[in-house]
Amino acid sequence: MIGRVSDVPLSDDPASRYLPWTVGLLVFLATLAFAAGMFLSSAGDTWRQSLSGTLTIQIPAALSANTSAAAAEEHRAQVSAAAELLRATPGIVSARRIPDAEIAAMLEPWLGKQVLGLDLPMPELIDAIVASDAGIDLSALSTRLAEVAPGALVDDHAVWLRRLTDFAGVAETVSFAVMIVILISAVATVIVTTRTGLAIHSDVVEVLHLIGAQDSYVARQFQVHTLRLATIGAVAGFAFGAGVVFLAQTYGGRLSGGLLLDLALGPLQWALLFVLPVVAILLVVVTVGITVMRVLGKMM
């Protein structure tokens, strides 16, 4: 059938004229939604991996311009004692005091480059790595830390991690739901377009039927026509969508100034993204076939 004029004059059909645009726009949006879902999925995993298995011990600031040298010395001794206690605790692989410069770098996006010169009462932070199979009693550890460094707080990031991963999970679900809704919209659009096409060409379709055409013969005519239009739209929509995703991956980290994790899709995720337009085209073509068969099924 490909290579010769279709029996049903679908190429002149005003109903299908905008199909490539519609499919293109929907595939573009679905590509972005799918990529966003995969970005968030990766981000959630990265956050989970980076925060689980670590403890952060926060020792309140005691140093300021007015603090006496003796008090400052005592404070540093408390921090060292806390670090030593952590290192001696079974199940903790390592513990290190986070240098002031590193804390300043973390605060730089909010407070600027002159953080250290502001004389802010910054807490001391100790980063502890916990063995994956260690069952540390955080309550007991907190009590012992408070004895060597009064006011020390142990943060296992559980609350932050749960909120973050919950947020990532919800956002990921929303992204995939948006993608599904977009694909359903594509299906609905195609159903309306196909039904309109059948109504416009009902006379030709009836002649084909009366000559002995099976429903599948007529459906194939619509499917071949739609395959061509949907492929044009899907390829264009995907090219633009993938371009936007690539730009976001390349420049997103830089533009967000470190506030966001670097956006990056792995090879498998890119492969999945490339499957999307193929799925969209197949969905459209199958929808057309089913729609035509259902409408013709009501005829004698």
Add this chain to the structure above:
Amino acid sequence: MANGVGDIVRFENVGMRYRLGAEVLHDVSFSLPAGSFHFLTGPSGAGKSSLMRLMYLAHRPSRGMISMFGRDVSTVPRTELAALRRRIGVVFQEFRLIDHLSALDNVALPLRIAGAKEDQIRDHVAELLRWVGLDGQIDAKPTTLSGGEQQRVAIARAVIARPQLMLADEPTGNVDGDIAIRLMYLLEELNKIGTTVVVATHNEALIERFRHPCFHIEGGTLTGPGVKPGEVES
């Protein structure tokens, strides 16, 4: 009423209505033996086209039984109706050619639908178009053809797949006398090789000239002096 095993068409007490409208055919009963040739006459609006629609399986009866090629149509699965339709050639009243297709593609439709190979189609169709006098118009679109030429394309389309039953609904309505007579000779040729033919027409001159059994429909009921007992009854 004839009830032979070789009946191509058999109607028993058939009634027909369009949607919820009034019945347009009432208690129509007749049978057509294989290889017969009949005229169907009657005034406009009498039900000729409705009867033809039932015979070319475009419409279901609202009651009664229709048997085509020995099969009760009401029990034929929808997927098999197409195969039954391929055994019927139809020349529609308004020809119903597909305007964007060439004469060749219009005539080739039944072969393509039946799954014939493309390399065989062109030669076969071209030969038939030559036979109906359209060898110079193979690639012409129907809109560029005269009424008579369109009619010949429609006839070629109807006969290309060698149907067992040929139905022609007012086939001479739009053409001059010579072409009408030529068409009738063509249908007679088909009839001689075994095709059962039914021609619905107003054309009394043709009926008079070709003298085939004739049944008459009026007010949705098959009646009239033209019906030959044993071949067509109401």
